[in-house]
Amino acid sequence: xxxxxxxTGLFILALMLAGGLSAHAEDTETKRAWxxxxxxxxxxxxxxxxxxxxxxDGGVGFAGAHLRFRVLSFLGIEVAGDATEETFRDxxxxxxxxxxSLTGLIYPFGAPFTVFPWPxxxxxxxxxxxxFFKTDFRRDLVALQAASDVAHDTAQxxxxxxxxxxxxxxxxTFNVEYRATFWDFRENIDNAAVRAALPDLSTNNYTVRGGLxxxxx
Numbered sequence: 001x002x003x004x005x006x007x008t009g010l011f012i013l014a015l016m017l018a019g020g021l022s023a024h025a026e027d028t029e030t031k032r033a034w035x036x037x038x039x040x041x042x043x044x045x046x047x048x049x050x051x052x053x054x055x056x057d058g059g060v061g062f063a064g065a066h067l068r069f070r071v072l073s074f075l076g077i078e079v080a081g082d083a084t085e086e087t088f089r090d091x092x093x094x095x096x097x098x099x100x101s102l103t104g105l106i107y108p109f110g111a112p113f114t115v116f117p118w119p120x121x122x123x124x125x126x127x128x129x130x131x132f133f134k135t136d137f138r139r140d141l142v143a144l145q146a147a148s149d150v151a152h153d154t155a156q157x158x159x160x161x162x163x164x165x166x167x168x169x170x171x172x173t174f175n176v177e178y179r180a181t182f183w184d185f186r187e188n189i190d191n192a193a194v195r196a197a198l199p200d201l202s203t204n205n206y207t208v209r210g211g212l213x214x215x216x217x
Contacts, residue, residue: 041070043173047080047211054202057087068105068213076105076123088201092139095185095203101159103127112167119167126160131183135194144194153190157183165213173213180206 044067052059064082071077080103085096105123112119134152137144163177185203189195 041068041215043068043213043215045173045211045213047175047209049207049209051084051086051205051207053086053088053205055088056203056205057089057091060084060086062207062209066211066213073110074107076107078103078105078125086203089141089199090139092137092141093198093201094136094138096134096136098132099129099181100132101127101129101181103159112165121165121167122162123164124160124162125177125179127158129157129159129181129183131155131157131188133185135185135189141197144197153188155183155185155188157181171215173215174210175213176208176210178206178208180204 044065046063046065048061048063050059051062062082062084064080066078066080069077078101080101082099082101083097084099085094087094103125104127105125107121107123109122112121132152132154159179159181161177161179163175163179166174166176168174182204186195186198186200189198
């Protein structure tokens with residue numbers, strides 16, 4: 001009888017221990033669930049950073065907004081728009097730029113690394129860029145201003161880069177990215193006379209940006 005009672009006690013203790021371990025595992029899984037990207041995640045946010053074109057007078061700041069879609073664990077899509085203004089040739093050329101980009105995001109590891117204080121997911125980026133720009137001329141090129149005063153031109157280019165997402169919470173992600181964008185300013189000016197009078201200069205640029213994305217799902 002005593003042996004039966006002892007075995008019964010061990011059995012109840014084992015059940016309690018198994019239940020406790022199971023509950024702990026479920027609790028841990030719940031806490032870690034937000035680390036793992038959900039398919040069809042949709043998010044919107046804003047970003048900003050530093051931009052430097054190859055032949056620009058100096059670096060400038062920029063700001064923008066974006067939408068992000070997580071299509072698969074290793075694939076995402078971003079649609080973004082920015083706004084910035086740069087000067088060239090000692091401020092004789094002023095270009096107001098509104099780049100729109102369609103970007104594929106490749107997450108080579110799928111799930112994030114969880115060895116850091118916050119989950120970190122590296123990615124590679126690349127895609128198409130459309131730059132809507134307006135040019136103002138000053139100083140020795142001011143004679144070109146009359147011909148281009150109302151001109152808004154469009155250039156198509158491409159970009160590539162790399163970055164990483166940092167999960168701050170279930171619904172908020174911070175990202176840091178380096179991106180290089182390639183587009184031709186001079187060849188995409190519609191006015192032939194202005195285009196012929198302009199010096200050849202490179203508007204290829206690199207950007208370092210940080211942004212916040214708020215997930216809806």
